[in-house]
Amino acid sequence: MKPTVSGKTKQSGTRPGSAGLSRKLMPYGFLIPIFASMGIFKFYPLAIALLKSFYEWNGANLNRWTGLTHYKALASDPTFHIALRNMAVLTGAYALIQLVMPLAGALLVYHLRGRRLRALCQTAFLLPMVVPSVIVYLLWRWIYASNGVINTLLGSLGWDSLKHAWLGESSTALASVLFVGFPWVGGVSFLLFLAGLTAIPTELYEAARLEGAGRWRRLTQLELPLLKGSLGLVLLLAVIHQVQSFENVLVLTNGGPGFATMTPALYLYKKGFEYNDFGYASAIGVVLFAGLLIFTLLTQRFMRNTEGSE
Amino acid sequence: MKGSRAGRGIHYGCTALLLALTLFPFYLLLISSGKDKGQLIRHFWTPVAPFHWEHYGIALKQLWPFLLHSVWITLCLILCVLINGLTAGYAFARFQFAGKGLLFAVVMSLVLIPGFLLLIPQFMLFRSLGLLNTLSAQFLGPMAGASSLAVLLIRTFFEGIPRSLTDAAAVEGAGELRILTQIMLPLSLPVVAAVSVMNALLGWNNYVWPLVVTSGDRAKPVILGLSSLTGPMDSILGIQMAGYVLASVPLLLLFLFSTKAFVHGMTSGAVKA
Numbered sequence: 001m002k003p004t005v006s007g008k009t010k011q012s013g014t015r016p017g018s019a020g021l022s023r024k025l026m027p028y029g030f031l032i033p034i035f036a037s038m039g040i041f042k043f044y045p046l047a048i049a050l051l052k053s054f055y056e057w058n059g060a061n062l063n064r065w066t067g068l069t070h071y072k073a074l075a076s077d078p079t080f081h082i083a084l085r086n087m088a089v090l091t092g093a094y095a096l097i098q099l100v101m102p103l104a105g106a107l108l109v110y111h112l113r114g115r116r117l118r119a120l121c122q123t124a125f126l127l128p129m130v131v132p133s134v135i136v137y138l139l140w141r142w143i144y145a146s147n148g149v150i151n152t153l154l155g156s157l158g159w160d161s162l163k164h165a166w167l168g169e170s171s172t173a174l175a176s177v178l179f180v181g182f183p184w185v186g187g188v189s190f191l192l193f194l195a196g197l198t199a200i201p202t203e204l205y206e207a208a209r210l211e212g213a214g215r216w217r218r219l220t221q222l223e224l225p226l227l228k229g230s231l232g233l234v235l236l237l238a239v240i241h242q243v244q245s246f247e248n249v250l251v252l253t254n255g256g257p258g259f260a261t262m263t264p265a266l267y268l269y270k271k272g273f274e275y276n277d278f279g280y281a282s283a284i285g286v287v288l289f290a291g292l293l294i295f296t297l298l299t300q301r302f303m304r305n306t307e308g309s310e
Numbered sequence: 311m312k313g314s315r316a317g318r319g320i321h322y323g324c325t326a327l328l329l330a331l332t333l334f335p336f337y338l339l340l341i342s343s344g345k346d347k348g349q350l351i352r353h354f355w356t357p358v359a360p361f362h363w364e365h366y367g368i369a370l371k372q373l374w375p376f377l378l379h380s381v382w383i384t385l386c387l388i389l390c391v392l393i394n395g396l397t398a399g400y401a402f403a404r405f406q407f408a409g410k411g412l413l414f415a416v417v418m419s420l421v422l423i424p425g426f427l428l429l430i431p432q433f434m435l436f437r438s439l440g441l442l443n444t445l446s447a448q449f450l451g452p453m454a455g456a457s458s459l460a461v462l463l464i465r466t467f468f469e470g471i472p473r474s475l476t477d478a479a480a481v482e483g484a485g486e487l488r489i490l491t492q493i494m495l496p497l498s499l500p501v502v503a504a505v506s507v508m509n510a511l512l513g514w515n516n517y518v519w520p521l522v523v524t525s526g527d528r529a530k531p532v533i534l535g536l537s538s539l540t541g542p543m544d545s546i547l548g549i550q551m552a553g554y555v556l557a558s559v560p561l562l563l564l565f566l567f568s569t570k571a572f573v574h575g576m577t578s579g580a581v582k583a
Binding site: 027028037041045049059111131132138140142185195240246247273292 | 317321322324325328329331332333335336338339354390393394395397398400401402404405407410413417420422423424425426427428429430431432433434435450451453454455457461486511514515517518522533536547550554557558561562564565566569572573576577
């Protein structure tokens, strides 16, 4: 994605004199706000995060160089291993869900007859996206509660034996966390697939129709191949989102029961703000960041090779 | 389409089913917000009279200071991001200068730095600045990170504005800042709207960061205020639900009034990131 630079040199119409120098410096002046804020609130904290992962640091009186100690400890930290495994399960399943359900929703909505109806359905699917995510999690906490929605439903069907403390049992907790947001249609992925479908030239649809291609052939031979870019992007965003965000487990289970729903990002949060073990938490952050960065760069390279850059 | 009648039936049926499942939790949220404990047990799935509107009054009375906090935080976040985005977007779109490509790459690369990595050092930074428990901390923290995307969107939009317009103004002797505010800005309302809506979502929904930098009620945003809602035992659930509705309404209204900007912001942001 190379930004296009309009290669015209500008004839400046400013007054002669000091204009030359001030014109040269002008763009840098316009960049002051963003670089000042990024320097203070991004680069400086980033440097601290990298540096402090080599320190024993409690944010107060204890601040001692320990070298690679944290990293070695992480490698043999059973909680971290469980957290990584949970993250792998959540990320894999979530990515799969995001590749299937929003695409199904986008296809259904896109092929509806009538612009009005399409717009209405699109808006309706997007509504949950606008509800603050924490409220969605709080709502689902109630759905899973002992006298909540699911157990009430099971009770009214007479299936009392199937009732569970969904978020409180280690056998069901992780699956319950994953199930939040069912049927997972709305959201950014849905929008991306819709945008991808909209970008398909109508002539191609016309050609498919003339060939008498049914829905299935149209999907496998026309839509899916042309949606490759959207699919790759959704996959990348799904993985990044699942690795980064721990709001869901923080609100729903706080990582419990035991460590059944602990994820690395939540582990970092707890190590830092519950145990004041800021050095160790920083090391978790660096390891996770490195993994995420490698994944992002590999995916982008792969996408570029299959696509030709956008 | 062959077999189109049956096909269409299935098509519409599936769409309706997915929509129903998507919206069902929110339907339950709305009807339960007006129920007391007894009504909830006896009529779980259906709306029932009398609807206890007073739950909304009780919730609002506890939440309104936090709602105001959230409004302020959100507006300030949007303002900061727009200032960053408009100035930098203008610089990258209008000028040729040494290091342009590199500087732009630096701004964009910040998208790759995940929030969890900066959580602790940012907390320490705001602690040493004496800004814990302030509204400022809550929009200054995410502001820089949110600016990358704004720069990209605004730069792209600015590059699409014909140069003849700005050049004419420059010939007339207008300063660059005036060109930006009086010529470019009025033309770029669509992109400004998209950036604003995206950041409204970000500012209003932020949870982990305020959890880290606030304690007590002095600067709490509404998202955190929800957990401390109290009320009489037999209507507490209804009151909580009413609170969830109240905290969602502002964004919902914004979304319904600016669906187009919202969709544009969400997709172009994701596509270009």
